[in-house]
Amino acid sequence: MNSMIHRDSKFSIAFEQTKDKLFHHSNAFMYLFILHLIGYLFAFNSGISGFGSGDFLQFSYRSFSTTPLYVMTIFWMIFQGSSLAEEKNRQYYMVSNNFTAYFSDIAVLEIFALIGGVLTLFSGFFMQVYGTLFMENFVLHSVYGSMGVLHYLTLFITGTLYFLIFGTAAYFVGILRVRYKSRFILVAFVAAILLIVAGLLAVRVFGDSALFNIESLFRFYLDERSFFIWLIKVLLTIAGLYTVSYFGIKNMEVNR
Amino acid sequence: MIRCEELTKYFNGTRALDNCSFEITEPTLTGVIGVNGAGKTTLFKSLAGFLKPTKGQAFVLEEPTFQNITVAQNVMLIEEGMSFYSSANLKELVDSYSRFYQNFDLKLAMGLLKYFNLNENAKYDDLSKGMASTFRLILALSARAPITLLDEPTTGMDPGVRKDLYEIILKDYIKAPRIILISSHYLGEMEQILEDILFIHEGKVLKHGPLEEFETLLIALQASPAVIEPLEEQLRVYEAKDFGEGLRKIVVDKKEFEELQLSMKLSDRLTIQGISPEDSFVHLTRRKGGGIDELYDS
Numbered sequence: 001m002n003s004m005i006h007r008d009s010k011f012s013i014a015f016e017q018t019k020d021k022l023f024h025h026s027n028a029f030m031y032l033f034i035l036h037l038i039g040y041l042f043a044f045n046s047g048i049s050g051f052g053s054g055d056f057l058q059f060s061y062r063s064f065s066t067t068p069l070y071v072m073t074i075f076w077m078i079f080q081g082s083s084l085a086e087e088k089n090r091q092y093y094m095v096s097n098n099f100t101a102y103f104s105d106i107a108v109l110e111i112f113a114l115i116g117g118v119l120t121l122f123s124g125f126f127m128q129v130y131g132t133l134f135m136e137n138f139v140l141h142s143v144y145g146s147m148g149v150l151h152y153l154t155l156f157i158t159g160t161l162y163f164l165i166f167g168t169a170a171y172f173v174g175i176l177r178v179r180y181k182s183r184f185i186l187v188a189f190v191a192a193i194l195l196i197v198a199g200l201l202a203v204r205v206f207g208d209s210a211l212f213n214i215e216s217l218f219r220f221y222l223d224e225r226s227f228f229i230w231l232i233k234v235l236l237t238i239a240g241l242y243t244v245s246y247f248g249i250k251n252m253e254v255n256r
Numbered sequence: 257m258i259r260c261e262e263l264t265k266y267f268n269g270t271r272a273l274d275n276c277s278f279e280i281t282e283p284t285l286t287g288v289i290g291v292n293g294a295g296k297t298t299l300f301k302s303l304a305g306f307l308k309p310t311k312g313q314a315f316v317l318e319e320p321t322f323q324n325i326t327v328a329q330n331v332m333l334i335e336e337g338m339s340f341y342s343s344a345n346l347k348e349l350v351d352s353y354s355r356f357y358q359n360f361d362l363k364l365a366m367g368l369l370k371y372f373n374l375n376e377n378a379k380y381d382d383l384s385k386g387m388a389s390t391f392r393l394i395l396a397l398s399a400r401a402p403i404t405l406l407d408e409p410t411t412g413m414d415p416g417v418r419k420d421l422y423e424i425i426l427k428d429y430i431k432a433p434r435i436i437l438i439s440s441h442y443l444g445e446m447e448q449i450l451e452d453i454l455f456i457h458e459g460k461v462l463k464h465g466p467l468e469e470f471e472t473l474l475i476a477l478q479a480s481p482a483v484i485e486p487l488e489e490q491l492r493v494y495e496a497k498d499f500g501e502g503l504r505k506i507v508v509d510k511k512e513f514e515e516l517q518l519s520m521k522l523s524d525r526l527t528i529q530g531i532s533p534e535d536s537f538v539h540l541t542r543r544k545g546g547g548i549d550e551l552y553d554s
Contacts (some may be wrong), residue, residue, distance in 0.1 A: 003402040005317060006329045013325060013356075020352055023340040090339045092306060095356040097323040131320070226325040237476050254306035 001106075010100050017096065017104035021084070022111065029115070035072040036119060042068035043127060062219030064131065069123045073116040085174025092254040093107055100129065102249045106242060109167045118216035121152065151255050153225060161234045168241040175248040257435050258303060258403060262312035264459075265298050272298040274459035275312065280452075283433035287425070287467075288454035289443055291541045296439040297335060301404045302367035303437075306332040314472050318405060332357065332401035334392040336411050340380040346391060347376040350398070357399040359432075365398035368424070372417070385412030392419055397428045406438045410445075418442070420516060422449050445533040447502055453533070457541055463528065467533065474536045478505040478527040490516060507531060 043064055084105045091101055101132045125142070133136035202210035221237075224230040263276040272294045272469045290296050294519065301307045305321040305328055311426045314321045321327045340349050340438065346369060346468075354360040369376055371519040372390050374383075383391060384495045393409045406425075426449040427438055437454070440446055461476060474494060484504040488496065495507040531539070 002401050003359050004404050004434055006331060007326050008358075010325050013329070016355055020355065023348075024344055027343055033357070087341075090341060092328075093338045094353055095325075095328045097305065097325045097328055099323070100325060139368060171351075251308065253308055255301065 010097070010103075011221040013095060014103040014107070017091065017100055018107045018111075018218040020094075021091075021104055021108045024081070025084075028076075028112065031079070032073070032076050032116065032119065035076050036069060036123075039069040039072035039123075040127070040130065043123075044130070064127055066120065066123045066127065069120050070162075073120055073159075073163055074166045077109075077112060077116060077163045078170040081109060081172075084108060085171045085213065086178055088178055088254065098107075098249045102246055105171060106168070109171060110164060113160050113164035113167055116139030116163040117156050120159045138209045146174075157231075161231075161238065165234065165237055165241065168238060168245060169251055172241055172245040173244055174246060179248060179252050182206075188234040259315040259318075260299075261304075261315070261459075262310070263302060263314050264298070265295075265302060265307060265309035269300075271459050273302065273309075274460050276456070276459070277312075278454060278461050280435055280437075280466045283429075283435055284438050284451045285429050285449055285539075286435070286452040286454055287443065287446060288437050288456060289537055290439070291441075294456045295459040296456055296540075297407055297457075300333055300335065300407050300437070302438065303403070303405060304328075304331050305332075322407045329358075329403065330401055331403045332396050333401040333405040333407065334396040334409060335407035336389070336392075340391065342379065342381050345379055345439040346374060346449045349380060349394065350376075353395050353399060357401055359400035361398050361400055363392055366393040368398065372528065386414060386417060388540060389413055390417065390421070395465045396491075397424065400432050400434070402434050404434060404532045408439055408441070410440060410442065415445075418445060421499040422446050425449060434464050443537050444532070447533050455537070455540070462540065470533045470536060471530065472510055473533075474507055474509050474531040474539055475510045476505055476531055477513070478503065478529065479525050480504065483522065483525050487516075489515075495543070516540075518521040 007101065043066060086159060088101060128138070128140060176187075199210075221233060223229065224233060257314060258280040260276045260278055263273050264271070265273040274294070274301060281461070288296050288299065292365060298307065302309060303316060303321055305316075305324050308322045316324075316331060317326045319326055321331075329537050330514075331509070339354075344352070350362070350365045350369070354362050369391075372394070374387060374391060374394075380388065380391065390413065393406065394406055396406055396409070400406060405487055409425075410421060413421065421446060424434070425438070427450075437451075447467060450467050453463065454461065455470070463473070477487065480502050481498075481504045484496075487508070488506060490507045490535055491506075491512050493506045493508055495505075497505045499505060510553075
């Protein structure tokens with residue numbers, strides 16, 4: 001046989017796939033840039049404006065928030081997570097198995113989350129620059145004056161990890177959609193009904209202590225005062241999402 | 257190199273492959289023949305490791321195929337349903353494939369793109385059906401994978417291009433001998449390049465062997481009805497036709513006919529004709545009963 005047989009490791013294939021996916025998903029960075037521009041538009045206009053006037057003086061003021069930029073980056077991560085999960089077909093024809101596909105998808109999501117984290121970290125500086133360019137008086141909140149390197153590092157880590165959670169969650173849902181196709185909607189519907197019924201029963205039996213809603217889910221992370229406990233919570237969440245995603249893709253067939 | 261042991265695959269209760277067993281150990285150009293829904297694509301996808309067998313097993317390089325990374329590196333499968341990154345042009349797709357298939361002949365791929373007038377800056381999704389098929393075949397041949405699976409590689413191509421491509425497949429195979437499996441409905445066109453035939457019908461492997469065996473599978477017997485009718489009672493008849501008064505033709509299994517050991521006298525009154533592999537394929541896969549005439553005449 002003239003054609004040589006190759007037996008490269010799963011990890012070297014996954015590494016090649018990560019590079020290939022980053023190349024073919026380079027448009028994703030353009031989408032992030034556009035979403036951030038929209039985010040800045042909201043950031044500058046969503047703040048509550050005040051207005052004062054007198055015989056000699058008229059002024060308006062508004063406060064700016066970086067929240068829209070975080071929201072836009074989360075949207076972007078959800079979109080990327082879903083598209084990575086749902087475009088499985090094209091990669092299996094080009095040397096792949098479920099393990100390498102999963103491994104490279106996760107690596108790409110992590111890189112995307114890092115880029116999202118870096119961009120949002122600099123959003124405060126960008127807003128300051130834009131602010132001084134377009135406003136007559138631009139005053140930075142006093143809290144920014146007392147921020148040190150550790151604060152910025154914390155801001156970066158929290159942003160990156162939150163983005164990763166959303167991206168991985170979207171990836172997990174995408175994998176289930178790809179795997180179970182039309183049955184996914186049915187199962188999701190049944191699961192939602194079961195959850196609602198279980199929740200109602202739990203509240204009836206155990207009272208308000210069993211009350212659980214999306215707000216309390218967010219508070220579980222956002223209200224945590226200790227950085228290390230927060231870090232453990234977030235890392236465990238990511239590890240959980242990685243695990244369920246892996247079991248979602250494991251033994252999945254490639255069939256359109 | 258390739259082995260299937262009682263390979264069976266069900267999709268939602270529908271049997272796509274039924275106890276398929278065969279083996280290919282040497283480089284060969286094998287035609288996988290079968291009607292639509294016979295199980296050809298399922299077989300290819302099982303060999304490529306895309307599908308998990310319901311029962312039995314498929315082996316490539318002595319390893320079970322399902323989700324096996326060694327198998328993935330050494331098997332190249334192309335089919336109409338495969339998709340590519342929509343943002344990438346043909347050159348970028350060729351580059352991507354060349355990074356994953358280590359035997360990939362980049363020079364050959366670029367030469368074939370040029371030969372078939374495929375613009376390397378075009379997007380795959382913008383190609384016509386025939387051009388897309390050509391591009392997929394260029395990838396498959398250039399990959400030079402030890403096992404190359406071509407599922408309906410000439411879909412949508414005009415006859416001139418199809419002829420060209422069969423010639424290229426043959427040249428490529430001579431230059432880099434390997435196991436190449438080609439599935440197609442156009443047996444007549446590709447029989448000149450094939451060595452072996454794997455004949456699949458209703459999920460089962462009906463026959464696997466050299467093309468020559470297939471050429472002598474069925475024969476046509478022609479004679480007066482008085483001679484033919486007794487034979488019809490003794491043999492399995494694949495087709496029967498009357499040609500005016502006094503002449504009837506039947507298509508039968510050559511082996512069964514030979515087993516009858518007819519007398520010389522009777523044999524002399526029969527005209528025996530060979531049947532082409534393509535016609536044999538049509539006769540063997542024809543539906544029993546409920547023919548189109550019945551449908552229109554009822």
